[in-house]
Amino acid sequence: MPVIKILPHAELCPQGAEVKAPRGTSICEALLDNGIALEHACDMSCACTTCHVIVRQGFRSLNAMEEGEEDLLDRAWGLEPDSRLGCQAIVADADLVVEIPKYTINHARENH
Template identity: 80%
Template sequence: MTTIKILPHAEYCPQGATLNVTPGTSICEALLENHINIEHACDMSCACTTCHVIVREGFKSLNEMEETEEDLLDRAWGLEPNSRLSCQAIVAQQDLVVEIPKYSINHAKENH
């Protein structure tokens, strides 16, 4: 199992969280399975940026980013060099520290 430490986020995870995740799971799936209801307006099909996260530790252990994800990330709010779309970032065996940005480009929240 891989540990993902989620940094506190006022809306989604006010206290922060520590998740135990099976390698091969996307960060988005791990969050949702643990009741951290991050936005994912495109239902994890790599068509939006609402599930954008910043990987503070363990970034290099994730799968390589594909061109579609790179192109979409250019539109994400608060983009940083270690940003990923959580629906595309697949957990390996190295522990991660993940931050959910304060905002997304979504103007209306989805009811997922």
């Protein structure tokens, strides 16, 4: 079973974490199933960018990005070439290293 290493994030996992993820699971589901409260304001329907992650290792092992995800990512805070929406990035056989950006554009959570 692949392992996802989550780099330290001040609020969600200050020490970082490693979780096992069944093949075919999204990064978002894997983190949530293991107590890491990755935001997912649209309930993982690919309608927002709150589950934006940066895949530091294993990016090419993930499923191909569809057009809807590409369009949404343009609005994500801290977009990088290896950015994905956690709800759309499906784990294959390779281990992953994932960084959760410091901010999201979830205005409801940010009290704007």
